[in-house]
Amino acid sequence: MKYTLNQGRELSTQIAEAIRIEIMNGSLLVDERLPSEGELCDRFQVSRSTVREALKRLAAQSLIRTQRGATGGAFVNRISFEDAYPQQITTSTLLLSMNEVSFETACEARFAVERACVPLSAERCQPDHMATMRAEIHRQEQSGLSDESFCASDVAFHKALIEGAGNPVLTYQLASAIESMQPLMNMITFSKRDRATIVSLHSKIADGIASGNAAVADEGLSELADYTVTLADQVRQQRATRAQDAAKI
Amino acid sequence: MKYTLNQGRELSTQIAEAIRIEIMNGSLLVDERLPSEGELCDRFQVSRSTVREALKRLAAQSLIRTQRGATGGAFVNRISFEDAYPQQITTSTLLLSMNEVSFETACEARFAVERACVPLSAERCQPDHMATMRAEIHRQEQSGLSDESFCASDVAFHKALIEGAGNPVLTYQLASAIESMQPLMNMITFSKRDRATIVSLHSKIADGIASGNAAVADEGLSELADYTVTLADQVRQQRATRAQDAAKI
DNA sequence: ACAAAGTTAAATGTCTGACAATTAGAATAT
DNA sequence: ATATTCTAATTGTCAGACATTTAACTTTGT
Numbered sequence: 001m002k003y004t005l006n007q008g009r010e011l012s013t014q015i016a017e018a019i020r021i022e023i024m025n026g027s028l029l030v031d032e033r034l035p036s037e038g039e040l041c042d043r044f045q046v047s048r049s050t051v052r053e054a055l056k057r058l059a060a061q062s063l064i065r066t067q068r069g070a071t072g073g074a075f076v077n078r079i080s081f082e083d084a085y086p087q088q089i090t091t092s093t094l095l096l097s098m099n100e101v102s103f104e105t106a107c108e109a110r111f112a113v114e115r116a117c118v119p120l121s122a123e124r125c126q127p128d129h130m131a132t133m134r135a136e137i138h139r140q141e142q143s144g145l146s147d148e149s150f151c152a153s154d155v156a157f158h159k160a161l162i163e164g165a166g167n168p169v170l171t172y173q174l175a176s177a178i179e180s181m182q183p184l185m186n187m188i189t190f191s192k193r194d195r196a197t198i199v200s201l202h203s204k205i206a207d208g209i210a211s212g213n214a215a216v217a218d219e220g221l222s223e224l225a226d227y228t229v230t231l232a233d234q235v236r237q238q239r240a241t242r243a244q245d246a247a248k249i
Numbered sequence: 250m251k252y253t254l255n256q257g258r259e260l261s262t263q264i265a266e267a268i269r270i271e272i273m274n275g276s277l278l279v280d281e282r283l284p285s286e287g288e289l290c291d292r293f294q295v296s297r298s299t300v301r302e303a304l305k306r307l308a309a310q311s312l313i314r315t316q317r318g319a320t321g322g323a324f325v326n327r328i329s330f331e332d333a334y335p336q337q338i339t340t341s342t343l344l345l346s347m348n349e350v351s352f353e354t355a356c357e358a359r360f361a362v363e364r365a366c367v368p369l370s371a372e373r374c375q376p377d378h379m380a381t382m383r384a385e386i387h388r389q390e391q392s393g394l395s396d397e398s399f400c401a402s403d404v405a406f407h408k409a410l411i412e413g414a415g416n417p418v419l420t421y422q423l424a425s426a427i428e429s430m431q432p433l434m435n436m437i438t439f440s441k442r443d444r445a446t447i448v449s450l451h452s453k454i455a456d457g458i459a460s461g462n463a464a465v466a467d468e469g470l471s472e473l474a475d476y477t478v479t480l481a482d483q484v485r486q487q488r489a490t491r492a493q494d495a496a497k498i
Numbered sequence: 499a500c501a502a503a504g505t506t507a508a509a510t511g512t513c514t515g516a517c518a519a520t521t522a523g524a525a526t527a528t
Numbered sequence: 529a530t531a532t533t534c535t536a537a538t539t540g541t542c543a544g545a546c547a548t549t550t551a552a553c554t555t556t557g558t
Contacts, residue, residue, distance in 0.1 A: 037509080069548090069549045071509080071551055073510080078349065090310065095328055098279050100330070108419075112366070116364060260512075298511090301539090317539045319523070320537080322537095322539080
């Protein structure tokens with residue numbers, strides 16, 4: 001195989017891309033060893049630093065892993081959800097915090113997908129997930145809970161709900177969506193009344209799932225979606241008012 | 250700020266992680282310039298190669314971009330969907346092709362989310378997306394179409410459907426799911442009857458969306474989901490039979 | 499013969515120093 | 529004023545060295 005690199009982009013980018021394609025199209029199989037850094041230098045006619053920068057790019061995407069020692073080298077990595085999660089969360093969080101996506105848009109997507117999980121959860125939900133949901137609801141009823149702990153418990157509740165669907169792809173996509181929204185949710189101050197409303201909706205959802213009644217759970221989740229948007233709206237209005245006041249002074 | 254790096258993991262990994270955290274927690278803002286490579290060497294007490302490998306890791310995740318020249322450097326990148334798409338597709342494709350996820354699981358997740366899009370599409374779908382769906386249906390009716398072209402048109406149809414929901418997050422997640430399934434879909438040989446069934450379901454979906462009747466569209470999509478699983482099953486059985494035959498000889 | 503210890507070789511990880519290429523801005527010439 | 533040239537800062541690339549890790553091989557002791 002011969003390789004000709006352009007002059008435009010960085011060499012390490014082009015080399016990483018060439019190797020990525022070999023992995024994608026099956027020229028390099030899972031756990032197969034890539035040529036050593038020295039061999040890659042010869043193949044692409046570049047220095048070792050350049051090759052290494054290319055390999056680090058691939059490692060950052062979990063496409064390869066490296067191992068030191070005599071039989072070491074770079075190996076095609078069997079990418080797992082454990083590898084993919086953190087990256088997905090990083091990406092989602094930044095898409096949200098850098099205002100590429102509005103909270104409303106994220107909310108709509110998140111609850112649309114979560115509602116899609118409900119029928120599956122109602123059908124399959126295991127006792128341990130059900131127990132987690134009940135336990136988190138119980139926590140949320142405690143009065144001494146800080147807003148942040150309340151939010152964390154909220155996340156735990158919804159994670160258990162979607163895990164009940166028993167589909168790792170849905171869990172992977174939704175869990176990252178929910179986690180990436182947490183920083184924004186943490187800015188909400190929950191009144192006693194807010195919490196009561198949320199807890200009652202959580203109960204409604206849990207009851208629906210437990211009894212295999214997807215329609216009830218869906219209704220609860222739908223109401224919760226609306227309520228979340230309302231709360232977020234309040235925060236935004238408060239902030240706008242505060243900004244105006246500050247401008248006056 | 251002082252930095253103490255452990256001995257366990259690679260230095261470039263730790264440096265990349267430290268900078269990633271600074272970006273995530275807001276210490277480094279969008280478009281802000283990172284210290285130059287030389288300054289990072291001083292700060293972390295490592296060589297330039299190590300700093301560069303760390304920066305390449307971050308660049309591979311679109312967290313930073315670099316610019317050469319007098320006022321150049323590494324800048325915090327405002328991550329966009331255009332940046333995130335390809336990475337998501339790479340990850341999804343490999344999760345699927347490396348058997349970390351079964352086709353059934355991927356299918357279930359994909360159609361669950363797609364069905365979640367239907368009510369939104371029925372409400373908001375714009376004429377251009379509608380036109381795309383109609384055009385792709387028309388293409389799929391042509392008899393001379395290769396299986397691969399038929400699949401490509403299928404992808405285009407569904408992409409238009411989900412874009413009709415007008416939610417970029419849903420588009421981002423679903424489009425990557427659909428594209429990552431394409432290699433497997435391409436292995437299916439569609440009979441004339443298969444195509445007719447699919448086209449009629451596509452029409453049903455399009456009609457439902459066009460008339461704002463989400464229930465009809467959802468029914469069509471649901472039937473399509475079942476049919477897709479059936480076809481995939483057939484392929485798997487054929488392959489199993491062929492493997493048995495090969496073993497006999 | 500077998501097991502423990504030491505040796506070796508291959509590979510990645512890190513460091514140093516140099517030069518090339520690019521780019522904005524300052525200095526200069528017209 | 530405008531165009532050109534120069535300069536300095538910064539990233540991109542290269543070459544070579546040494547450090548570290550690891551598995552396999554070799555030696556040695558029993």
